[in-house]
Amino acid sequence: MSECRKYYDILENAVESCGLSFSDKKYEQFIKYKDLLKEWNEKVNLTAIKEDEEIIKKHFIDSLKVFKFEKLKEAKKIIDIGTGGGFPGIPMKIIKPEIEMVLLDSLRKRINVLEDIANKIEITDISTIHGRAEEFAKQAKYREKFDAVVSRAVANLTVLSEFCIPYVKVGGYFVALKGPSVEEEIKEAKNAISILGAKLENILEIEIEDSDLKHNLVIIKKIKNTPKQYPRKAGSATKKPLK
Template sequence: MKYYDIMNSACLDVGLSMNEEIYRKFIQYKDLIKFWNEKVNLTAITDDEQIIKKHFIDSIKIFKFSPLKEAQSIIDIGTGAGFPGIPIKIIKSDVDMILLDSLNKRINFLNEVINKIELKYTTTIHGRAEDFSRKSEYREKCDVAVSRAVANLAVLSELCIPYVKVGGHFIAMKGPSVEDEIQEGKNAVSILGGKIEDIIKIEIEDSDLKHNLVVIKKVKETPNIYPRRAGTAAKKPLK
């Protein structure tokens, strides 16, 4: 139970609580990350404490956006090793969670995590975000889209906002300096049907780590021409 207290503090900070079953799932998840990381490049962070703080607690802090606790369907775009989607799912077990990633090795890892720690109502998608948001079963179907992927806000918005229902939210997990990125991406967000609603500052327990949640509300439908073809958003971000 070495890390129980720090994880419990993080949960309490966002109005949630830790219990032994949730903690056990997180520790199983950590062990699977370390095992798979020897053959698949999942993360450069391999120290137990750093996995707990930089991945797990960082992901838990997304619940600082309190309406997330009421969401019934969430998609995590560019989930990688499952952040923030799997920690969200461990904490909020009743949510329908979709984990999307373009690398099949990571999807294989995620499927093992889902099976080993028994995460119900969790789906993985192997593919590009631009392709699946054009499908009727995914377009504007989720209450919330989340992403911790490394891309600027204009690019991420084009990949994520099309999945969100009108009235729902896209939450972009960003580093400590987001002001310039928000100014540059504000028009793109608007074009895609979104409106920047809040910027929530995040601090990680027992560390100097600071982050931001950029909260975007979906206020109107995304025009049918978006997202553009795979790779276009990164090459020619909306301005």
């Protein structure tokens, strides 16, 4: 077992607070993931967070806290849009290995890194897509094919909704991991969410173990098919957000 064993307890507590099980194998996967992130980060920009404890709290625990939303535990097929360093998709996959997980990112270098990490930490049934969310959402293979979409991308909720909601099956969920102040963002996004065939269902406040960090899960339910014209072509959602 790694010298980082001291992190076992906070990871275990975080996982168990979501009603899920932890194990030595999962711990070892997280520690190897952390080490590979640090190693790769010297060549490819994956994260500005470089301290071990901060990686564990601000990336791993923040990511796996999506399971505070109980219905995510039932999702069989999930896509992580704008995954970056693999968040929240890889921590979710470590904790629930039975999920069929897809990671999408627009930067080829990051996708190459994530494929290497997935291989080295020995997670299977995980695939990657290099490209823009707007383009793949138009493909029959991906459009409205997922039980859930998760994203911790930095785009505001109006833009992120146009990227993500088209991937969600009717009856499924888009879960956006957001910072502590989301009220204004949600207010501005409500009409866009409706246009895209969904509705705001809940906002869950998340606390990170052994820290003062508080984040939010914005839970959006897909209630009808997204109109075919959405998402618009690449760049449109950012330049002219839905009103």
